[in-house]
Amino acid sequence: xxxxxxxHFSYSKKKSLFTDLNLELQAGKIYGLxxxxxxxxxxxxxxxxxxxxxxxxxxxxxxxDSVDRRPEILQDIFFLxxxxxxxxIKIKSYVNANKALYSKFDEAKFYEYLQMFEVDVDSNxxxxxxxxxxxxxxxxxxxxxAKYLLLDEPTNxxxxxxxxxxxxxxxxxxxDDQIMIISTHQIRDLNQLIESIxxxxxxxxxxxxxxxxxxxxxxxxxxxxxxxxSNTVYSESVAGGYIHIQPNEEGIASEVELEVLFxxxxxxxxxxxxxx
Amino acid sequence: xxxxxxRFSNLIKxxxxxxxxxxxxxFLALASYFGLIVLLxxxxxxxxxxxxxxxxxxxxLFPIGLTISSLVFWEFKSSAGRIQYLSxxxxxxxxxxxxQLYVLVIYPILVTVLFAIIYGLFKSIYPEMGIDDEMKMIxxxxxxxxxxxxxxxxxxxxxxxxxxxxxxxxxxxxxxxxQILLTVIVFRIVFWDYFDGLFSVVHVESxxxxxxxxxxxxxxxVPIAEFIGFYVLPVFLWVIAYFKMKEKEV
Numbered sequence: 277x278x279x280x281x282x283x284h285f286s287y288s289k290k291k292s293l294f295t296d297l298n299l300e301l302q303a304g305k306i307y308g309l310x311x312x313x314x315x316x317x318x319x320x321x322x323x324x325x326x327x328x329x330x331x332x333x334x335x336x337x338x339x340x341d342s343v344d345r346r347p348e349i350l351q352d353i354f355f356l357x358x359x360x361x362x363x364x365i366k367i368k369s370y371v372n373a374n375k376a377l378y379s380k381f382d383e384a385k386f387y388e389y390l391q392m393f394e395v396d397v398d399s400n401x402x403x404x405x406x407x408x409x410x411x412x413x414x415x416x417x418x419x420x421x422a423k424y425l426l427l428d429e430p431t432n433x434x435x436x437x438x439x440x441x442x443x444x445x446x447x448x449x450x451x452d453d454q455i456m457i458i459s460t461h462q463i464r465d466l467n468q469l470i471e472s473i474x475x476x477x478x479x480x481x482x483x484x485x486x487x488x489x490x491x492x493x494x495x496x497x498x499x500x501x502x503x504x505x506s507n508t509v510y511s512e513s514v515a516g517g518y519i520h521i522q523p524n525e526e527g528i529a530s531e532v533e534l535e536v537l538f539x540x541x542x543x544x545x546x547x548x549x550x551x552x
Numbered sequence: 553x554x555x556x557x558x559r560f561s562n563l564i565k566x567x568x569x570x571x572x573x574x575x576x577x578x579f580l581a582l583a584s585y586f587g588l589i590v591l592l593x594x595x596x597x598x599x600x601x602x603x604x605x606x607x608x609x610x611x612x613l614f615p616i617g618l619t620i621s622s623l624v625f626w627e628f629k630s631s632a633g634r635i636q637y638l639s640x641x642x643x644x645x646x647x648x649x650x651x652q653l654y655v656l657v658i659y660p661i662l663v664t665v666l667f668a669i670i671y672g673l674f675k676s677i678y679p680e681m682g683i684d685d686e687m688k689m690i691x692x693x694x695x696x697x698x699x700x701x702x703x704x705x706x707x708x709x710x711x712x713x714x715x716x717x718x719x720x721x722x723x724x725x726x727x728x729x730x731q732i733l734l735t736v737i738v739f740r741i742v743f744w745d746y747f748d749g750l751f752s753v754v755h756v757e758s759x760x761x762x763x764x765x766x767x768x769x770x771x772x773x774v775p776i777a778e779f780i781g782f783y784v785l786p787v788f789l790w791v792i793a794y795f796k797m798k799e800k801e802v
Contacts, residue, residue, distance in 0.1 A: 327638045327802045345798075347559060351641030359632040363570045373569035376562040377641045 277302060277338065278324060278424065278455060284332035285316075285323060293319055295479045297333070303423070304452040305486075308470035309459040310538050315476045317459040318358060321426045324457075325355045337424065351378050353424045354417035358432060362409055364402040367395070371416070378420040386419035389445045393438065407433040414442065418449035425456040431465040439465045463534040470534065475541050482545045485552050490532045493552045495524040509547050510540035523551050553794075554643045563642050563650035578620075585612065586666060600678035605671055606687060612663045613698055621655040621705040622716045629714050634802045644797040648706070648790075656702055660695075696782040703789035710796040 283297040293316040301307060311317045322328040324335055326342035335342040340349050363370065367390070375381045390397055393411040401409060410433055417425055431439050446469060450456060458466055473490070475483040497504060497520050502511055504520040511520045519536045541548055568575070589608045590599070598604035627633030640647070675681045683691075708720040740747055 322635065322802060325635075325639050327635050329799075329801055345638065345644065347554065347556070347641045347643050347646070350639060353639065353641075355635065355639055357632055357635050359630075360636065361627070361630060361632045364573065365570060369569050373566040377559070377566065 279336045280324075280333070281336075282333040283323070283330050283335065285319065285328070285330050287319075292479055294330075297480055299474070299481055299484070301455050301457065303455050306446075306450065306456040306458065306469055306471045308463070308466060308473050308534065309457055309476070310463065310473060310534075311476035312542065313461075316479070317476060318428050320476065321355060321357075321428055321457065321459055324424075324426060325350075325353055351380075351420075352422050353426065354378075354420050354422040355426045356410070356413050356417055356428060356430055358429045360409070360413060362401040362404075362412075364400060366400050367397050367412055370401055370412070374416070378422065380421035382419050382421060385449065386415050389415035389418060389449065392445050392448070393441050405433075407435060407438060410434065411438065411442075414445065418445060421449075421451075423454050425450075425454060427456070427458045429460055429462075430458060431460065431462050434465075443469050463538060467531075467534050473534065473537070475538060475545070477542060477545070483541045483549065487532050490537065490552060491524075491529050493524050494530075494532065494537075494548075495522045495526070495528060496520070496530045496533045496536065497522065509551065510536070510543065512536050512539055521548070553645050555645050555649070556643070559642045560646045560650055563640070563646055564653060566640075567650060567654070582612075582662070582666070585616075586670060590670070599674055600681055602671075602681050602683060602687065605667065605674070606691075609663070609667045610694060612667070613660060613694065614701070617655070617659055617663070617698065618701055618705050618720075619717050620659060621702050622709050622720045624651045624655050624706075625709050625716075628710075628712075628716075628800075631802050634713070634800070638800060638802065644800075645794060648710070648794055648797050652706065656699070660698065699786050700781065700789070703786040703793065706793040707789060707796055710793050710800060 278299075278301040280297060280299040283294050283299075284292065285294040285297075286292040297320075309317050309320065319328060323330060324337070324342055326335075326345040329343050337349050337353070340346050342349075365373070371383065371386060375383060387397060390412065393408075393415060395404070395408055395411050395415075399408075401412065404412065410430070414427070414430060417427075431442060434442055443466070446456070458470065460466060470487060472486045473483065474481055498514075498517055499520065500517045502513070502518050504511065504518070505522065507522050507525070508520045509522065511518050514536075519533055521536065521540055524530075537548075589605075593599040593601075593604055596604075625637070627637040637647070642650075671681075704724070705720055708723060709716055712719045
């Protein structure tokens with residue numbers, strides 16, 4: 277479990293990034309960490325893994341303070357940052373160099389995931405494209421069987437077929453005792469993957485709900501006109517019409533449109549929080 | 553502070569696999585350096601001069617060795633590199649120790665062994681070559697000075713992210729001048745009576761220490777100063793470097 281209590285963090289004295297942020301993340305869920313640019317999604321992930329330190333407050337991973345960077349905790353964490361550096365060695369050498377540091381690393385699974393991503397195992401890491409390098413790191417991360425998988429913009433740089441492969445690999449490797457946090461701008465890529473949504477705005481968590489809860493309580497409908505009834509809490513124009521969010525009074529399940537939901541929350545989170 | 557020998561050896565293995573090519577290039581550069589010394593010695597007819605070899609040994613140990621030490625956390629030059637290295641599943645102590653093994657242990661031993669081989673080779677050609685007691689004593693002090701300097705450079709290597717050798721040199725100079733200034737101030741306060749104004753010195757003839765003090769300095773002060781300088785200071789600097797690593801953020 278990851279617990280964040282009364283987190284205060286800022287890069288400069290003038291402006292705080294997080295003020296009194298509280299969050300609890302449970303095992304067995306894939307969390308989508310959403311927010312506008314500069315709201316601190318990447319910084320929050322860095323704070324969780326202990327490479328940034330809070331100004332105040334505490335981040336605990338299994339009761340251990342993240343700032344301690346304890347090796348037994350770090351071997352259960354895999355963080356895929358948006359930018360990364362890979363050495364000029366072959367993939368096999370990279371695995372040989374790093375696998376011993378992760379006690380639960382499954383080498384066979386790693387090569388299986390690479391195959392799913394269609395990456396040549398004999399390639400030199402430096403000669404791979406940005407997207408291919410990312411595939412190697414994602415495969416490595418999932419093969420570590422780390423309890424905590426933190427992925428920062430994982431679909432950036434992936435082409436359309438790779439995004440689908442990415443979802444498959446993630447679902448194939450995800451286990452009930454794991455916590456996965458995916459920070460992303462590209463919500464559509466992960467629409468069917470995310471189980472719980474966390475939205476950060478103005479240094480606070482303004483929305484945190486499970487997708488099944490949203491499916492139960494909200495209804496996403498499409499129509500050609502903007503007007504869809506008095507109970508509509510949010511409408512947004514999309515290609516070919518409008519998407520509306522309404523309270524699910526009839527109990528009809530509809531797929532949660534994460535992008536529309538995000539925009540609705542950013543516009544007025546109080547209304548949605550009251551409904552859900 | 554945890555230290556696990558298995559994780560430590562895994563880190564060394566990791567570094568070796570990742571930087572294998574760099575190490576090979578470095579070894580070739582070192583071999584070229586020795587070749588250059590032989591060539592320069594041949595040109596200047598210095599091959600039978602022990603002090604000639606000694607000066608090159610010192611060059612290999614200090615400017616080259618300390619520059620390598622300052623670059624030992626090469627990953628820190630970028631934010632991505634810092635994230636990747638700091639989040640590796642090993643303790644801060646294991647991370648520092650694994651890199652120190654290369655620059656504080658392996659490199660000096662490698663340089664010393666190579667020089668010993670070359671020295672032995674040329675001594676067999678020029679039997680008049682030899683290391684006298686004074687040179688042995690200088691060598692002992694130099695090795696201690698290397699350990700202390702290296703410990704200081706380690707702090708800079710952990711603390712700074714970019715242009716580490718340049719920043720290390722600038723910091724060293726700043727500290728050196730501050731230390732000189734501090735020493736002068738303390739000296740002037742302690743020996744207040746011997747000075748008149750800022751620069752003029754009076755009563756110099758009476759400032760010679762007596763025999764008892766000379767004896768005390770030789771038998772007590774110097775060994776204590778040596779112990780502090782040779783053993784306490786490097787350990788103190790290593791502890792600072794460890795805490796700097798512990799506090800290191802991206």
